[in-house]
Amino acid sequence: MCTSDESERSVRYGAKAKEILPDNSRRDFLKKIVLVSSMVTFGIRKDSFGSVKPKQGRPGDPSCTVFRSVNGKPDENLIKVIELAGRIEEIIGEYDVVVIKPNVQWWNQGAPNLLALKTFIELIMDRPGGFKGEVIVAENCHRGREPWKSRSSGWMPHFGWNSDIKGIKNMNELCAELKKKYGERFSVCHWIDVDAGGMRVYGPQDGPGYVYCDGTGGVPLISYSNGLKGDKRREVIMTYPIFQSDKGTIIDFKNGVWNKGAYTGQPLRFINFPALNHHSTYCGATSAIKNYLGISDLSGGADPNNGGRLTRGYYNFHSFPFDKWAPGPRPGMLGAEIAVFMNKVRKADLNITSAEWVGLASRVRPPMVRTRAVLASTDPVALDYHATKYLLYANSGMSIHNPDDHTSPLHQYLKACAVAGGGIFHESCVAIKTFDFSTHSLSDNDDLAIKADRHWGTDFRTILKYFVLKYIKT
Numbered sequence: 119m120c121t122s123d124e125s126e127r128s129v130r131y132g133a134k135a136k137e138i139l140p141d142n143s144r145r146d147f148l149k150k151i152v153l154v155s156s157m158v159t160f161g162i163r164k165d166s167f168g169s170v171k172p173k174q175g176r177p178g179d180p181s182c183t184v185f186r187s188v189n190g191k192p193d194e195n196l197i198k199v200i201e202l203a204g205r206i207e208e209i210i211g212e213y214d215v216v217v218i219k220p221n222v223q224w225w226n227q228g229a230p231n232l233l234a235l236k237t238f239i240e241l242i243m244d245r246p247g248g249f250k251g252e253v254i255v256a257e258n259c260h261r262g263r264e265p266w267k268s269r270s271s272g273w274m275p276h277f278g279w280n281s282d283i284k285g286i287k288n289m290n291e292l293c294a295e296l297k298k299k300y301g302e303r304f305s306v307c308h309w310i311d312v313d314a315g316g317m318r319v320y321g322p323q324d325g326p327g328y329v330y331c332d333g334t335g336g337v338p339l340i341s342y343s344n345g346l347k348g349d350k351r352r353e354v355i356m357t358y359p360i361f362q363s364d365k366g367t368i369i370d371f372k373n374g375v376w377n378k379g380a381y382t383g384q385p386l387r388f389i390n391f392p393a394l395n396h397h398s399t400y401c402g403a404t405s406a407i408k409n410y411l412g413i414s415d416l417s418g419g420a421d422p423n424n425g426g427r428l429t430r431g432y433y434n435f436h437s438f439p440f441d442k443w444a445p446g447p448r449p450g451m452l453g454a455e456i457a458v459f460m461n462k463v464r465k466a467d468l469n470i471t472s473a474e475w476v477g478l479a480s481r482v483r484p485p486m487v488r489t490r491a492v493l494a495s496t497d498p499v500a501l502d503y504h505a506t507k508y509l510l511y512a513n514s515g516m517s518i519h520n521p522d523d524h525t526s527p528l529h530q531y532l533k534a535c536a537v538a539g540g541g542i543f544h545e546s547c548v549a550i551k552t553f554d555f556s557t558h559s560l561s562d563n564d565d566l567a568i569k570a571d572r573h574w575g576t577d578f579r580t581i582l583k584y585f586v587l588k589y590i591k592t
Contacts, residue, residue, distance in 0.1 A: 183495065184493060186492075187202065188552060192231045196233075196492050213250050213385065219413060221391075222289050224272055225275045225288065232277065235292070254306070262314050263315040280474055320337055321336070321360070326360055342458045355429075358459075392405045394471055394472075395481045396514065399587070401528070403506045403528050407452070408456075411456075420440065450534030452531040453530070468495075468496055469498045474489070475487070484577065486572075498541050500543075500547075507520070513568075
């Protein structure tokens with residue numbers, strides 16, 4: 119959910135777009151361009167991966183399941199994957215307040231498929247037995263005080279693809295249609311960083327804003343250290359939003375629904391609804407785990423050496439694991455901090471990965487593949503492991519997208535998340551259930567990789583970046 123170290127820099131930090139590989143010297147970069155150009159011109163090909171196959175193992179009773187629906191339309195895949203996961207009336211109750219967190223920092227393949235998201239909301243509203251609760255689409259895309267007006271987010275720019283709804287071209291238009299249809303039962307809430315104009319609060323009695331778990335004002339200290347010493351030591355605190363729906367309902371993301379000075383006990387459901395894409399050389403891929411950065415407050419910016427602090431020396435969720443757009447002092451800390459958040463603040467009741475399109479080197483431009491898939495699991499680590507291995511890496515061939523490559527930042531943060539109690543990393547402990555619309559059959563596939571149609575586009579810079587990342591060790 120946060121910015122990359124590539125051309126898609128967040129305007130929130132005022133960063134100027136840099137070269138494809140900013141950490142390399144200009145001379146080294148030019149050498150790489152020459153090498154890659156030779157590969158393209160003369161057909162030299164050396165894939166960095168072999169066939170993508172499941173690890174062998176004897177899982178016994180699997181710890182969790184990843185559900186997949188493939189080769190259908192986005193709405194068909196969404197409906198089928200929810201059916202596989204247990205039917206909507208079992209997942210969502212009649213009186214639930216449902217918070218859906220998409221990643222809307224980008225558009226096109228960088229955001230969830232709009233038809234899939236719309237279909238999921240309609241399933242809730244029309245659930246068998248009725249629905250008397252609320253659905254809230256909520257997000258912090260870290261795009262300033264008025265993110266819905268930002269041309270650098272998925273709220274305002276037109277989707278060239280990945281909408282699949284006639285007349286709907288961005289998230290603003292989708293939410294306007296849903297608001298017209300469902301009235302006060304549907305809301306959009308934009309969580310705003312404190313340094314962008316949001317409020318710091320200490321509880322729901324203070325109104326909407328961000329709670330900092332730094333041990334002050336009656337709020338408990340919930341922190342995590344990278345375990346290093348000296349200049350390399352960093353500590354992060356958990357932050358979470360308090361917000362109000364159009365119906366007037368106050369939601370404390372950690373503790374639940376609040377009314378008239380007390381928590382009501384009305385069920386609060388959290389649905390993590392990410393896309394799947396290449397992210398950067400320091401992070402590898404972005405999907406369910408990384409989508410949690412769009413819940414937290416990133417006040418202070420991405421650079422731990424220039425700001426990067428929330429309060430009292432505590433770092434935010436980006437500046438703690440990374441050195442701005444580069445790896446931080448200890449690998450995997452992105453996953454570890456999010457595991458703490460899931461265990462101490464709130465963990466999604468269900469994670470749904472919309473993978474109609476998957477970006478191989480960018481979240482808004484080709485090259486990309488059309489994998490035509492929707493995946494779901496209660497376990498975000500297992501889901502990200504499977505999605506990156508069998509959809510992203512299976513088509514990109516980049517080592518940074520391989521969750522089994524120990525040098526990959528993706529491997530490092532998924533494993534650290536699992537070790538800290540965030541989910542299951544070992545593939546042999548995960549069951550896979552797939553419905554394939556091309557055969558109209560349910561299967562437990564051994565051949566899990568989805569090799570999809572590739573769309574190159576015409577942007578030379580992004581195509582070149584793809585080849586540099588694929589064939590040259592960075």
